[in-house]
Amino acid sequence: MDVRPDVTARDPKRFRAALLLGIFCLLIYNANRRAITAGDTYPARYLPFVIWKHHTLFLEPIEKLAAQGRGTDAFWLVRRPNGHIISLYPVVVPVLVAPLYLPAVAYLDARGWTDARLDHVARVMEKLTASLLAALTVALLYLLLRRRTNARTALLLAVAYGFGTTAWVICSQALWQHGVAQLLIVGLLLQLTAPCTTTRALAAGVLCGLVAGNRPPDVVLAGVLGVYALVWAGRRRAWLFVAAAALPLGLVLLYNIFAGGNVGGGYGVIGTAQFFSFHLLPGVAGLLFSPARGLFVFSPFLLFVLVAFRHLPRSRDERWLTLAMSVGIVIQLLLYAKVDWRAGFSWGPRYMTDLVPLLMWMLVPVVASLRRVGRACFVAAVGVAILIETVGAFAYSGWMDLPLFTVTAAVKHPEWTLRNAPFVAAVREGLAPAELFVNVRGSFDGVVSGGRATSTIFAGDQAAATGWALAGHRTPPQVAITVDGRQTFSTATFVDRPDVRAALHETSRAGWRIPFDTTSLTIGEHRVTAFAWADARGDGCYLDEHTFRVLPRMPIADVSAAGDPATAAARLREHQQPGGYWLTRFTSAPRFEDPHPEMNTFLTALLVDLLDPIAAKNGLAESVQHARQHLTKQIERGGLVRYHGRPDGPGIGTLGCVITPDTDDTSLVWRVAPGADRSQLDAALETIARYRTPEGLYRSWLAPQSAYQCLDPGSDPNPTDVAIQMHLLLLLSQVRPAAGHALCEALRPVIDEDRVWVYYRKAPLVPVLRLPDLHRAGCDLELPETRMHTEIPGQQVWLSAARLLGSAPSGAELDALLRKLARNDFAAIRLDPPLFYHNDLTATVPRYYWSEDVGYALWLRLYDRYERLHDRRNDG
Incomplete structure (x- = not known):
């Protein structure tokens, strides 16, 4: 009822x-x-x-x-x-x-x-x-x-x-x-x-x-x-x-x-x-x-x-x-x-x-x-x-x-x-997998073709998507990519990624590589999206998406002496990440093969330095400002900066790790993107001073060895590297000139000793680039000729570019180098970009660091020199 x-x-x-x-x-x-x-x-x-x-x-x-x-x-x-x-x-x-x-x-x-x-x-x-x-x-x-x-x-x-x-x-x-x-x-x-x-x-x-x-x-x-x-x-x-x-x-x-x-x-x-x-x-x-x-x-x-x-x-x-x-x-x-x-x-x-x-x-x-x-x-x-x-x-x-x-x-x-x-x-079909609370982590590093990371591919070229993924603490059953949401390619084969293992302390294989065919793709822009699975019968979890352009398969004529600065600048804007930084690529051998991405403050600070004089005329002022804002955000409460940025940064665990603060990145950031709080700089310099050696040089890592994080030190666990001294000297010359002068004098007698060539012995590009900056700062330091060469194939051209920037080159020299670097859509930059440092060669795991963006920045600087030289001749 x-x-x-x-x-x-x-x-x-x-x-x-x-x-x-x-x-x-x-x-x-x-x-x-x-x-x-x-x-x-x-x-x-x-x-x-x-x-x-x-x-x-x-x-x-x-x-x-x-x-x-x-x-x-x-x-x-x-x-x-x-x-x-x-x-x-x-x-x-x-x-x-x-x-x-x-x-x-x-x-x-x-x-x-x-x-x-x-x-x-x-x-x-x-x-x-x-x-x-x-x-x-x-x-x-x-x-x-x-x-x-x-x-x-x-x-x-x-x-x-x-x-x-x-x-x-x-x-x-x-x-x-x-x-x-x-x-x-x-x-x-x-x-x-x-x-x-x-x-x-x-x-x-x-x-x-x-x-x-x-x-x-x-x-x-x-x-x-x-x-x-x-x-x-x-x-x-x-x-x-x-x-x-x-x-x-x-x-x-x-x-x-x-x-x-x-x-x-x-x-x-x-x-x-x-x-x-x-x-x-x-x-x-x-x-x-x-x-x-x-x-x-x-x-x-x-x-x-x-x-x-x-x-x-x-x-x-x-x-x-x-x-x-x-x-x-x-x-x-x-x-x-x-x-x-x-x-x-x-x-x-x-x-x-x-x-x-x-x-x-x-x-x-x-x-x-x-x-x-x-x-x-x-x-x-x-x-x-x-x-x-x-x-x-x-x-x-x-x-x-x-x-x-x-x-x-x-x-x-x-x-x-x-x-x-x-x-x-x-x-x-049976029970579906209970996968909702499995944290699928990973990174879609990018698209590679011809052994290099790229955003442009010629029609018909073989390409591959690379990255890493973990399903909880396990290797995922598969990773797949979709090209324009239509074609799907997948892999169930995974390889060890030492960088992921070191950063996340995970032992499971995480690295993946998925080849895909470009013959059926139309000329123009395409997007490729990566997904990882927690269970083979479940749904794919989004990792990331990248775009690339397919170019027609035809010979590309040589550029003129003036080249195409718009293309170089566009590549720099395209490569800059939404957070304001650029990614470094690293390899385990001194050749640009199978590179992996990394986020660090060093590259972004270096690019700000290189691009700042020519940013406005090349439409890069906004990019440089964005990069400065990113760098300023990396300054921690005590004024120090870490190589991979703040411990709570979005790239930690995927593009970097929580690493010990260091003298180099602290000096670079405070010089090119200083924070508003001067007391933080004073605190940072006091910390750096505690790591000054009796001979007047400064050590790299700003912590005792027992407190090192995410480091693989070599025979000298805290070296006094030459470029680190240069970067600190440039900062001190602005804020504490007497200390800067003292560092210049301390560096002069040891400039040719192997113990200070830790990160640049095989890749001296950055020290060569810094010589004109040091001269302007009042330190007339010179590098031995033997230190300004490299035995790594394809890299001497970048040292030549750096030396031309620091000298008074002729128009013919600039013309020849600009042509060489810009030929075939900047093939020299895309296929063999600048190797601008490496880790301690006595460390257990070798690392070599490359940047296509440094190549474009150097080319733009050379182009600017050539253009100004050409204008002076016309005025005369």
Whole structure:
């Protein structure tokens, strides 16, 4: 019998039961430890981070990440003519859940906003948020049902809803619109089934407006419930309801018009009339009874709602509400029947999800009237539904729906074939991997061709993507790349990466290399995206994305003596990372083969020095300023700077490690990008002074050997290297001239001793470059001729370039060198870039450091010398 307690009663036991039910649901929803997502949910996954980090609803700041390697084929991203990128779907979901993301935003602020880390956190947050909303909906539904029936029946129906409908596999597993829609509808019904007050009228209006704004097809449900609400509110409060509903709906429409250029937003941009071109009756049958998407197949207990007309409520208000619900359900069913009711790659009757709370409300008098046999049948149907949803939660993946969209001559309607039902396919495949909380780490270092890192490839050349990846502490089962979101290449072969092993203290093989063919690629820009897997049967986790250009396969004529400075400057801008720094490449042998990327402050500071005199005329002023800002940020509280930057920097663990502070980088940064706090510089110089040797030189590392971090010292664990003395001398000449002069005199007598040629013995480029700077600083130091040569093939040309910059070369000398370096699209720079230092040659692991960008910077400096010489001749 129908037991109707006082709807306004505040029974602590009732709320306690709802709370416990919600917690139980939350635990079960997360028991599979995975998310079941699709492209439809990606905007809602990432937009909350954009809202907090970039204060916008446009997706440009995370376009690469949100596209997930699909590029322009990412249907969930709508590109507008004004350059903005908007979500295909309404933004109600990401806006409403954004407050829940604040802890994740704080975590990223503390750890660094790398794309890979953001992607992992976003996946976890999407699942946790979706499951929380779904669990809350179940708890509120229980409270709603308790207004019509006793605790036992309400609990049965709430459990049936929470675990026997798409509330589990759709709403709790990803941020579909449906989860928020169900929550809003249940919240609206909680208002409409209580006596109307001013507060409830306002709340009902807001909720009704949000239902309509959240998902366009739900305008039908919002409309019928809104009509009932006007009667419920009465003349005195109807206007409050209307005004409150207009507020969120108006905001959604304003966003749609402003961002999408029409009232439909993203839907309106791509929507076509053909969307509603499907046949009505087959659609109705498919939505209700097909093995692939049938509501009564996945949730057979809902069949009992068909006899609800025999159990009409006694209350007139409830009869009108039930009638409104029935009208809305029928209209929405007919609406969805006219579209492709297969609903893409998603679990079960997804399109029917939003109206399920209405069906649960209508089931109350039916279930309350059931006797022993009838109730047993109902409970059995609930059990079947829960079993089906359990299979989905623990075994279903979207790719299992592929047969539904594969029409053959033999099978013209695969959606009606039982073996294609998602729960049947999921049983065949077995349990899906529990991979959500596995931290997939890694780096997509870049694209290599011809043994070098590059951003340009000639059509037909073999290329490869390189990087490293770890799934937790294990080697991942595979890494794959997609080229323009279409071609996919993968590898399950991994090699040791000593740099990763040293930085992360992980012993698993992490290095990967994936060759790919460029013969089928069109001339122009392409993008390649890397993904790593925690489990071979799971989903790939985003690592990073790089772009490269394919050039036509034809001889490139020699450049003129003037060359092409625009190309060199463009390469420098292109190579500069978003954080403001440039990447160094290192190898294990003195040849530019199989290089690996590294972030360090040394290269960026050196490039700032080289580019500063010519930045404005070459369009590099902004790049240099960006680099200076990056360098200034590396200064720590005590004024010291580390080779790999601050310990909390975004590159730590991927492009570098937490390393001991050093004299060299501290001196470089304070000279080219000083901080505003002079006391920090004083503190840094005091620390450096403690490492001054009796002969007046300064040691490299600013810590006792027992406190070294991430170092592989050689025979002298703390050497007094020649270039480090030069860099400190240049700083001291500005801030403490007497100390600078003393250092110059201390360095002069030992300039040819091997013990001070630790990092530049085979690569003396930097010491040669610093000679003119030292002379301008008042230290007329000279290097022995034997120290200004190298035996490494291909490197003497860079020493020649450095010496020309420090002398008064003739136009012919500059012309010859410029031609040589710029020939064939700067092939000398791309194929054999400057080797500008190495680690201690007595260390256990050799490292040689190269930079294409130093090559472009040197070429631009030479070009500037040539141009000024040419101008003087013309003036004469």
